[in-house]
Amino acid sequence: MQxxxxxxxxxxxxxxxxxxxxxxxxxxxxxxVKDLSKTVHDTQRVVGEINVKLEKQETFTKEQFATMNEQHKTVLATVEGLAGHVTANTKSNLKLHTVYKTLCVISACFVTAVGVASKLGWV
Structure with missing residues (x-):
């Protein structure tokens, strides 16, 4: 038993x-488990901070895009206005050029007529 x-x-x-x-x-x-829990908590905090930074960056990017879009619209309107002025000036210049050519032709015809008239003795 013992x-x-x-x-x-x-x-x-x-x-x-x-x-x-x-x-x-x-x-x-x-x-x-406590250490892992602390690590998870710290990781969640860091992820939260990163998300806040990303949201701020995304907002900043959206604001920048809106500003650039407005600037683009302004530049486009200015370019369209300038294109309109250039077109109008080109048309005006073409009219002036046509008038100038016509005057040159008339002057040449007049000089020729005077030259012919002087050779013929009419002048």
Missing amino acids: EQIDALKRDHHALDKALAICVSRVDRNENE
Whole structure:
């Protein structure tokens, strides 16, 4: 009977040791879970900060795009206005050029007529 009691004591002692190891592992796991939880929380905070920065950057980009779009419209209107003036000036210049050519032809005809008249002795 003593042997059985001694065997039970050894088994009890072994179980106590195994239980102590399990408790130690559970404590270690709890610490690791706490560390992981802190890491997750820190990561979430950093991701939140990055999202805020991205939202600000996106807003800034949208505002920049709107400003550039307005500037583009202004430049386009100015270019269209200038194109209209150039077209009008070109038409006017073409009319003046046509008038100038006509006057040159008339002058040449007059000079020729005067030259012919003087050769014929009419002048």
